[in-house]
Every structure is written in C-alpha cells, then in structure tokens.
Amino acid sequence: MLENIPAFVLYIQFFFVTLQAYSHIQYYLMTTIETIFWLCVAVIFYTYIGYGIVLYTVVLLKRAFSHKKHAEKTPDDSLLPEVTIVICAYNEQDVVDMKMENTRALDYPKDKLNVMWVTDGSNDATGNMLARYPEVIVEHKPERRGKTAAVNRAMTIVKTEIVVMTDANTMINPGAIREVVRLFKDLTVGCVAGEKRVAARHDGQTAAEGEGLYWKYESTLKRLDSELYSAMGAAGELCAVRKELYRAIPEDSLLDDFIISMNMVAEGYRIAYASEAYAMEYGSADLTEEGKRKRRIAAGGLQSIWRLRRLMNPLRHPVVSFQFISHRVLRWSITPIAMMALIPLNVVLVMAKAGPVYTIIWLLQICFYAAAWVGYELDKKGKRNKLLYIPYYFLFMNINVFRGMQYLCNHRSGVWEKAKRG
Numbered sequence: 001m002l003e004n005i006p007a008f009v010l011y012i013q014f015f016f017v018t019l020q021a022y023s024h025i026q027y028y029l030m031t032t033i034e035t036i037f038w039l040c041v042a043v044i045f046y047t048y049i050g051y052g053i054v055l056y057t058v059v060l061l062k063r064a065f066s067h068k069k070h071a072e073k074t075p076d077d078s079l080l081p082e083v084t085i086v087i088c089a090y091n092e093q094d095v096v097d098m099k100m101e102n103t104r105a106l107d108y109p110k111d112k113l114n115v116m117w118v119t120d121g122s123n124d125a126t127g128n129m130l131a132r133y134p135e136v137i138v139e140h141k142p143e144r145r146g147k148t149a150a151v152n153r154a155m156t157i158v159k160t161e162i163v164v165m166t167d168a169n170t171m172i173n174p175g176a177i178r179e180v181v182r183l184f185k186d187l188t189v190g191c192v193a194g195e196k197r198v199a200a201r202h203d204g205q206t207a208a209e210g211e212g213l214y215w216k217y218e219s220t221l222k223r224l225d226s227e228l229y230s231a232m233g234a235a236g237e238l239c240a241v242r243k244e245l246y247r248a249i250p251e252d253s254l255l256d257d258f259i260i261s262m263n264m265v266a267e268g269y270r271i272a273y274a275s276e277a278y279a280m281e282y283g284s285a286d287l288t289e290e291g292k293r294k295r296r297i298a299a300g301g302l303q304s305i306w307r308l309r310r311l312m313n314p315l316r317h318p319v320v321s322f323q324f325i326s327h328r329v330l331r332w333s334i335t336p337i338a339m340m341a342l343i344p345l346n347v348v349l350v351m352a353k354a355g356p357v358y359t360i361i362w363l364l365q366i367c368f369y370a371a372a373w374v375g376y377e378l379d380k381k382g383k384r385n386k387l388l389y390i391p392y393y394f395l396f397m398n399i400n401v402f403r404g405m406q407y408l409c410n411h412r413s414g415v416w417e418k419a420k421r422g
Contacts, residue, residue, distance in 0.1 A: 030352060037345040040338035041361075047335040051326040052217075055224045062228065077109045081184075083177055084114040084160040088150040091122050092168040096129040099168050100136070108177040110135075114160060117168075118150040147236075148256040152248045163243050165257070169281055170237040176277035180240045183272040190245045190269025191261040193231050194238025195219050195278040213390070214397070219275070221327060226273035229319045232327045234261040234271055237279035245269060253307075254300030254408075262308050265320055291400060298404025301332030336401040369395070 042050075085103065092099075103115055116137040119126050121144020130138050139157060151165065162184060166172060172194070180192045198215050222231045234240075236257035245267065249259050261271050305328070312329065314321040346365060349358040368391050375392030378385055 030349075030354060033345055033348055034354060037342065037349060037358075040342045040345065043330065043335055043338045044342070046326070047330045052221060052224075055221065055228065055326075059224050059227050077112075080109060080112055080178075080181060081162055082112045082114065082160045083108065083162045083164060083181065084116055084158045085164045085166060085177075086116050086118065086151070086154045086158065087166055087168050088118045088120075088147050088154065089122065089126060089168040090119070090144060090147075091124045091126060092119075093125040093129055095169045096126055098171070100130075100133050102171045105174055106172070106177055107174040113177065114158075116154060116158065118154045120144055120150050120153075146251060148249060148253045149251045151256055151260070152251070155243065155246050155248070158243055161243055162240060163246070164238070164240040165236060166239075166279060167237050167281070170279045171281070172238055172279050173277065176238065176274075176279075179274050179277040183274055184240070184242070186270075186272065188270050189272045190242050190264035190267070191234055191271045192240040192277070193222065193226075193234030193261065193271050193273050194240070195222075195273070195275045196235045196237045197278050197280045199280060199282055214393070222273045223275055225323055225327060226271065229323065230265050230270040231273040232262070232271070232323050233258040235279075237281060238277060242269075250307075253303070254296055255304050258300070258304055259307060262304070262311065262324075266308065266311055266317075291396075291403070294397060294400035295403045295407045298332065298401040299408035300404075301328065301401075302405065302408055305329055305332060332401065336398040339398055340402075 087099065089096075100115075106113065114137065115133075115135060116139060117126075117130055118139045119130070120139075120141045122140070127138060127140055130136050139154060141153075155163065162181065164177060164180060176194060180194070183189055183192045196215050196219070225231045233255075234257055239257050239261060241260065241264065245264050246260065247263055249256060249263070253259050265271060308324070311317050311324045312321050317324075343365065346358060346362045349355075350362050371388050372391040372395040375385065375388035375390075378388060379392065
C-alpha cells in the first residue's frame with residue numbers, strides 16, 4: 001500500500017507529525033516549568049509573609065471564640081519555687097563580672113535562686129574570677145566537649161524543679177525569673193522561652209542591625225505561635241524548663257536549646273513565650289562573625305528537622321506539625337532552594353516569552369539582587385543604608401543555609417567556634 005504513495009508525501013506527513021509531537025512536548029515542558037516556578041514563588045511568599053498572615057488570622061479567630069483567662073499573678077515570695085540558673089561558659093573572663101552583676105540584680109528571693117556555672121574546657125581566668133562570688137556553684141572539667149555535653153552534665157546535678165538556662169554574654173531583665181515562674185503555673189507548660197533582643201554597640205553595625213530586625217519579626221511569630229498552641233523552640237539566651245521533663249540529647253547537637261525545648265512538645269507539653277522576660281545581647285561584630293553563627297544555625301536546623309521528624313506527622317501532632325513545618329522546616333530546607341531555583345526558571349520563561357508577568361518578576365529579582373550587592377559593597381566600605389542592608393541580610397541568611405549543609409557534613413561534635421560579638 002505504502003509503495004503506491006509518493007515518497008515526498010510520506011516525508012511531509014512525517015515532518016508534520018514530528019512538528020506536532022515537538023509542540024506537545026514543548027507545551028508540557030513549559031507548563032511544567034511554569035508550575036514549578038509558581039510553586040517556588042508560593043513557598044517563598046508563604047514562608048516569610050504568608051505564614052505570619054495565616055497565623056495572625058487564626059489567632060484572631062481563636063481569641064473571638066474563646067474566653068480570655070486573666071493572667072495569673074506572681075505569688076508571694078514565700079510561695080515562689082526554688083530556681084537554678086545554669087550558665088554554660090567557655091573562656092568568658094571578659095563578661096564574668098558583668099554577668100554576675102546582672103544576676104545579682106534579678107528580682108527574685110536570693111535564698112531561692114541558685115547560680116551554677118559550667119566552665120568545661122575553659123583555660124582562661126573564668127574560674128578564678130568566679131571564685132570571688134561565694135553564691136556561685138562552679139562545675140568544671142578540663143576537657144571541652146561542647147555546650148550540649150555541659151548542659152547534660154549540669155542537669156544531672158541540679159536539684160530544683162525549674163531550671164533557667166542563659167548565656168554568659170546575655171543580660172536578662174530584673175523581672176525575668178518571676179515572669180518565667182508565673183508561666184509555669186500552667187501545668188501544660190514544659191518550657192518557657194524568653195524574648196531575645198539584639199543591640200548594636202554603634203550606628204552602622206550592619207550585622208547587629210540585620211540580626212535585630214530578624215529577631216523582632218521572629219519574636220512576633222513566637223508570640224503568635226505560643227498563643228495558638230506552642231512556640232516553636234526556645235533560644236538558649238533565655239530558656240527555662242521543668243527539670244523532671246529534661247531528656248539528655250546527643251552531644252553533637254548543634255541547636256541544643258531548640259531540640260531540648262521541642263522534645264518537650266513531642267511529649268505533649270507546650271513552650272510558653274514570655275515577652276516580658278527578655279535577654280539582651282550585642283549582635284555579631286561583623287557579617288563574617290555573623291556568618292559563623294548562621295552556618296551553625298542552618299546546619300543545626302537541618303539536623304533538628306531529622307531528629308524531630310516525628311513532629312511533622314499531622315495524624316499525631318495536627319497543630320504542631322502545621323506550626324513546625326511552616327515556621328521552621330520550610331525556612332531551614334526547602335525555601336532557600338526554591339529561592340535559588342527561581343532565578344534559572346525565570347530566565348527560561350522570559351526567553352520563551354511566556355508572558356509579561358515573568359518579565360516583571362525577573363526585573364524585580366534583578367532589582368532585589370542589585371540592591372543586595374550594593375548593600376554588600378557599602379558594608380565592605382563601612383557605610384550603611386537602611387533600605388539596602390535588608391535585602392543584603394536576607395540574601396546573606398539564605399546563602400548560609402547552603403553553607404550550613406556543608407558545615408553539617410564536615411562537623412561531628414558539639415564543639416563550635418564562637419562568633420565574636422560587637
């Protein structure tokens with residue numbers, strides 16, 4: 001039959017069939033690229049803006065349909081429980097006196113406030129300086145095994161019901177301990193997270209200002225998370241726990257405070273957020289030092305996602321899984337990848353003339369990265385522009401997620417290099 005059809009007719013038919021197949025492939029390929037592109041946009045928007053909007057809306061609804069309880073008043077001094085402040089320190093001679101002055105100024109009965117310093121591995125004058133303070137319990141071992149090992153050891157020694165963990169270079173407000181104790185009157189609370197505040201020593205300190213802005217937003221999310229159900233983790237600058245609920249964690253844990261607090265959530269307890277109990281510290285000296293912190297935090301975030309993966313099961317933890325994935329998991333894993341993927345995807349769509357919206361988004365991306373680059377160049381010259389350091393710091397945070405992945409692959413202990421504060 002075919003031999004009766006002229007060859008050129010067959011060639012023409014083959015050409016059109018191939019052209020049609022190519023058109024279908026091109027259509028499905030572009031549709032796939034567009035779908036991935038918008039998924040990336042949605043993930044980025046939800047992580048940094050959308051979750052806050054959803055969380056705020058849900059909290060407003062909860063307030064509308066629930067009877068607001070009057071806040072528990074702080075009990076008389078005679079009814080206050082005994083508390084231990086645990087400070088894990090490595091070579092902190094420069095801040096010992098300032099920290100002890102801050103501790104002595106706390107508004108809490110002195111006979112009910114124990115202070116323990118764990119100085120494992122310190123080889124400077126930290127121990128000698130602490131010897132001048134008779135009220136301090138000093139636990140020291142010559143070997144440095146990291147903060148997590150120090151916390152684990154301290155918790156086997158502490159006898160009080162409530163333990164407040166704080167850093168040597170962090171100053172807490174006078175009423176912090178009373179506020180923490182007040183929140184523990186709720187028996188569903190296993191941990192209380194204090195508010196972290198970051199100060200800059202001088203104007204133009206980009207690292208401190210960027211970190212401070214980030215923590216203001218983070219504090220708002222933590223407060224709303226806590227009001228919905230539970231805050232998603234506590235910062236080690238001011239973290240209080242019920243001693244009976246503490247479980248020793250692996251010594252190679254990079255975010256010990258986060259895992260310690262979230263383990264309590266996994267056991268059915270809540271993390272209450274105490275905005276009136278705050279810890280103040282200076283930001284990193286510069287973005288090089290801040291990079292050290294961000295790499296460790298990013299690596300610790302990925303490590304924590306794996307070790308706390310049970311919390312992502314919506315059947316067992318319906319509310320917590322929503323909060324954990326939205327507030328932590330996306331930010332520490334998928335969103336930075338989506339942000340980087342957005343660049344080549346956008347280029348392909350612009351070159352394919354997929355529509356003016358892609359050109360507009362591409363121009364916005366160019367403006368964003370250009371602003372970040374200018375902010376970087378100004379920072380190198382010691383100059384500052386408030387509008388430019390925001391995209392610069394935002395990009396800086398996300399780049400350090402990828403550096404954190406490398407850090408996690410090469411890091412096998414709980415010991416890390418401290419970032420210098422401003």
